[in-house]
Amino acid sequence: MDIIFNPPVNTENQYIRLLVNELHARGYRIHPLDTIFSSYRHFRSIKLVHLNWFENIDDSSFFKALRSFVRKLTVLTAIRLAGKPLVWTLHNRASHEKGAALFSRMLMRLLVRWSDVIIIHSGQSENVLASYGASVLERVAYVPHPHFVGVYGSAVAAYPHKENGLRLLFIGMVKPYKNLELLIDIVGTFGHGVQLTIAGKAIDEGYQRKLANRAAHVGNVTLLPYFIPDGELTLLLGHTDAVVLPYDLASSLNSGTAILAFSYRKTVICPEIGTIADLGNHVADTFCYRYDTAAQHRKALKQQIERALTRKREDPHALDDMGERLYRHMAAAHDPQRVGDELARLYRHALDRRRRGNKKDG
Structure with a gap:
């Protein structure tokens, strides 16, 4: 069967490769x-x-945003008029690109209205979709986010060190909504008791310089300002105690980076986004928090870093044990083969539903 899966390739996101491989296999x-x-x-x-x-x-310029919007609107309209089943995966509460928020909201409304199946990766996503009307939930299907066990290479054994300090790692594209300025400032208050590595390519050189200047003032933050290759990524994970992800709750909903951390036996310090809330009893194996304001975020993030530091000082193996339990949960509940089977089932459902609708109209 010929289908469009967009994007079909993303060299910086193994999520796409996992799903495409599962679909090819079917x-x-x-x-x-x-x-x-x-x-x-x-x-x-x-x-x-x-x-x-x-x-x-x-959103790099208004004209680029307008052109992107018109092109996408044209494609959606053609798909709709041609009667092709449309499946859409909801990844975020809202687009992270603030400069094109109006265009993004308009496209999101059309996707909600016109999709035959809306795939979600977390329970919180239902709350987002329910705001468009209760009937939307009839077309919603939960599919686990696939884990990344072994995808980036074999896990590197936890690196021993004599100090009882806390080693934190941020990985991923370096963008403003990820609150890295806040993270750097807070980590700086701990002195050398906490070491932070920020690993990832910045959205632009200006933002990279801004973070570099900020990190230079605190002295316990290391920047690796480039796309991290697989082998280096596993080494970084092996040398860290926890992955820290101070996301913006206004737009963030799911986190592939959190799934990556769990897949490589690491716990996280992270707001209670959908990915975290879905862990059930394993939420206790993370350092999660909630906030409503910027001031609350600063306070809550600092408290969770303090908690992680205290836990490690009390028991040097405590954070590793948390990561191990999260890994076992991922391996069982987020198997990519299970995800592939579920996608294939939903595709068949969408096609059958569209055929029945066409026969009824005929």
């Missing part, structure tokens, strides 16, 4: 969205379209 032929209008024959051959992060808009 006989699906994957095509990029950019080819959908390449020919009439190709357009007709596409049986289903599955979109990820489609509501995100390039």
Whole structure:
């Protein structure tokens, strides 16, 4: 079966590769969205379209945002008019790109209204979708976010060190909504009792310089300002006690980076986003927190770093034990093969539902 899965490739996000591989294994032929209008024959051959992060808009300038919006609106309208089943995965509460918020909200409303199936990776996502009307929930399906066990290479054994300080790691694209300025300032108050490594490429050189200047003032923060290759990533994880992710609760909902940390036997310091809330009893194996204001975020994040530092000083193995329990949970509940089976089932459901609708209209 020929389908659109967008994006079909993302060299910086193994989530896409995992899902595409599972779909290939089940006989699906994957095509990029950019080819959908390449020919009439190709357009007709596409049986289903599955979109990820489609509501995100390039906000580097107004004209780029407008052009991106018009192109995406055209594609959505064509899919709708052609009667092709549409599957959409909700990843965030709202787009992180604040400069194009209006365009993003308009696309999100259309995706909610026109999708045959809306895939969610966390229970909190239902609250977001319910705001569009209770009937929307009839088209919502929970699918676990696949784990990353072994995807980046074998886990590196925890690196022993004599000091009883806390080693923290942030990994991922370096963007303003991830509150790294706040994190640097708070870590600086601990002195050399806490060491932080920020590993990832910044969204632009200006933001990178801003963080570098801030880190230089505190003395216990190391920046690795580039895309981290797989082998180096596993070493960084092996040398850390916990992954810290001070996300913005206004837009963040799920975290593949948190799933990555659990997949490599690491706990996290993170707001109680959907990924964390879905851990059930294993929430106790994280250092999670809630906040409503910037001041509350500063206080809560500092408290959780203090908790992690105290736990490690009381028991040098405590954080490793938390990570081990989270790893076992991931391995059992977030198996990529299970995710592939569920996607295939939902695709069949969407196709059958559309066929029944066409027969009824005929």
